[in-house]
Amino acid sequence: MLFLDLAEIPVAHRALVRLVFLEPRVRGLFVNWEQVAAEVVDRLRMAAARMPGDPRLTQLVGELSVHDADFRRWWAGHGVRTMAGGRKRLRQPTVGALELDWQVLQVLTASEQTLVTYTALEGSPSHEALRILGSWNAAAPVLCPEPIETGP
Template identity: 50%
Template structure:
């Protein structure tokens, strides 16, 4: 199914890169204890959880004043070597390390990219149609669903019936009750989406549509506010999702996410069941029902 043209960018303010950098570093420092990093815990009362700034600076091999400036959001002249040292001291994952680098040393080309309309290449849309027994879709920046096939509509609902602006995983999961019922582990799905949006925020802090989305969800969803405040980031490229489909019942499906080589902001996501499993039979039934199945999961 072809994606519809994007709507015009919604008015909104940019995310504050300095504030994002400051809050991210504080949140990562707060989750570490002295014993986690080989420092003695002298049992003294700590006013805040986690490592002190001076302890983190010591581990990273930088001065306290230098680290303090960075944690206050001043990352303009920080070197890649210093960021690497701080990332090691904070025990950041690869995704967190990349996020820190984006926040500290934002790239100008990312600003231009955020303004471009997201277009799915024709051959990629054709591939979706060829995968006629595999639920598959293309997701882009801001968790926007850009294109999908018939099986994805049968599994998740017919996104073609929604306005273009509503074809967004974050809006669906946090604002539509039927998706809370669809995902057996709704909390984990919600976490995955927020972590991906945080990665986008690091890459595109000047994207007004992303800022507007975060603002809207923060107002409308207490769950989103709670998860957004954690500042967690991660990339989850494969795993298992359990769904409770209103037509075929519970399914356990393996998902794989493949970044496109020409546009790393888009990913092809596929779902499949273990061969011979009840979930494989359920997918076969969904495929046999054709377009009738796409009307079962509410989309509006």
């Protein structure tokens, strides 16, 4: 897993902004955490402008404001930023230092959802580290000893 095992995190808590501020394992991954966190807050503000009054967004901002002083400071700064990509430097506990390019892909049928992809330059140490990390996390095939009933 690049960041952490999401199966350990309740579905309602899997927003990247929440993980960046409230999950110590994620916070410690980023070499330049303050820059990453400030950018995440600015993108959250963009989402708030697109979806004013969204109760889930209001709840998230409230939770982060209560639990993290850095979030409160950046949220009060009123910065707005939209970024479609960039480069992040990580300290991944399993494979070490990574330098990854990232890109945001917007889901056209659900504008509140985005997919962020991370890639490494082919042949780079980060590329090899991702390959190793991926092989360690490859799921073994699931074998079903008995037929599964699918209904009447």
